[in-house]
Amino acid sequence: MGLEQKLGNMGIVTMSAEKAINWARSNAIWPMLFGLACCAIEMMSTQASHYDMSRFGMELMRASPRQSDLMIVAGRVSRKMAPTLRHLYDQMPDPKWVIAMGDCASCGGVFNNYAVVQGVDEIVPVDVYVAGCPPRPEALIDGILKLQDRIKKEPLTKWN
Amino acid sequence: MESQKKFAMSPSILAELGDAVSETQIFRDEVTLLCPKHRLLEVLQALRDTQQFDMFTFATCVDYYPGEPRFGILYQLYSTTRNIRVRVKVMLSGNDRSVPSACSVYHAANWPEREMYDLFGIHFEGHPDLRRIMMPPGYEGHPLLKENPAKVEEVAFSFNRARAWEDKPHPQE
Numbered sequence: 001m002g003l004e005q006k007l008g009n010m011g012i013v014t015m016s017a018e019k020a021i022n023w024a025r026s027n028a029i030w031p032m033l034f035g036l037a038c039c040a041i042e043m044m045s046t047q048a049s050h051y052d053m054s055r056f057g058m059e060l061m062r063a064s065p066r067q068s069d070l071m072i073v074a075g076r077v078s079r080k081m082a083p084t085l086r087h088l089y090d091q092m093p094d095p096k097w098v099i100a101m102g103d104c105a106s107c108g109g110v111f112n113n114y115a116v117v118q119g120v121d122e123i124v125p126v127d128v129y130v131a132g133c134p135p136r137p138e139a140l141i142d143g144i145l146k147l148q149d150r151i152k153k154e155p156l157t158k159w160n
Numbered sequence: 161m162e163s164q165k166k167f168a169m170s171p172s173i174l175a176e177l178g179d180a181v182s183e184t185q186i187f188r189d190e191v192t193l194l195c196p197k198h199r200l201l202e203v204l205q206a207l208r209d210t211q212q213f214d215m216f217t218f219a220t221c222v223d224y225y226p227g228e229p230r231f232g233i234l235y236q237l238y239s240t241t242r243n244i245r246v247r248v249k250v251m252l253s254g255n256d257r258s259v260p261s262a263c264s265v266y267h268a269a270n271w272p273e274r275e276m277y278d279l280f281g282i283h284f285e286g287h288p289d290l291r292r293i294m295m296p297p298g299y300e301g302h303p304l305l306k307e308n309p310a311k312v313e314e315v316a317f318s319f320n321r322a323r324a325w326e327d328k329p330h331p332q333e
Contacts, residue, residue, distance in 0.1 A: 079296060079299070083296075108313065112311045112312060112313055112315065113303075113310075113312060114303040114308070115295070115303070118312060118313045118328070119328070122328075
């Protein structure tokens with residue numbers, strides 16, 4: 001059987017550029033390899049073979065912010081780390097998204113003190129908050145799927 | 161193992177330190193030597209050179225606010241040859257937050273003293289590099305002093321949720 005039979009005579013498929021680009025964006029999010037505390041252990045197991053984040057188009061954790069689209073803030077952000085985190089965020093190319101993973105990154109968690117930023121949304125804009133201390137890999141994957149849904153619905157006028 | 165209590169009461173240590181130690185406290189076989197701050201280095205030097213306290217374990221600070229004297233500076237020493245420990249304690253007034261640096265006797269005191277400076281604002285005279293170690297360089301104040309609030313943010317319940325939300329810093333993008 002030749003290729004012609006397999007593909008059939010499909011001719012031209014038309015769709016909006018908005019939809020096509022959003023589809024491409026949402027299914028190839030490359031997260032940044034960036035863990036701050038114990039949540040990073042769950043993030044690693046999400047990435048590893050048992051939960052396998054690459055099923056959702058995230059096979060690559062990039063060690064450089066210049067190659068990544070998504071920053072998963074995994075852990076509490078100390079006041080000393082905050083400028084570095086913002087610096088990394090600024091280095092990421094647009095379009096970029098942020099997931100606050102766990103209670104500490106979302107609102108400070110149990111660390112209601114002078115040393116820890118009370119929610120990473122004080123320094124970077126957060127798209128999805130994942131609750132849990134730490135969240136299980138399923139919860140993080142759910143957060144990522146929520147983010148993908150959100151990216152798919154992003155109108156052209158809101159693109160960066 | 162040599163008893164720490166026996167060590168604290170031994171004639172050699174009493175003769176060595178003499179009136180440099182104002183009080184010897186023994187609690188559950190833990191020995192604490194209290195000394196005035198101008199004789200701290202003398203005591204540490206004597207313990208290191210003649211009593212074989214060759215290892216500096218840690219140094220820390222206690223804030224006894226509103227008590228006076230307000231601060232207690234603690235130096236914990238260990239003798240690897242004799243397997244005994246001793247604690248040297250200096251009490252400081254809240255109005256005079258300076259103490260001689262132990263760096264000249266024990267090099268390991270460098271970072272613990274920086275930590276005490278950072279978190280309690282104790283000034284160590286003669287310290288080679290007295291700057292912040294825990295908090296970022298631009299931080300103002302000394303966070304572990306008792307006059308600071310224990311929490312930085314009001315915990316939001318249903319009755320105060322609106323107010324707590326208003327107080328939260330929100331980013332401007």
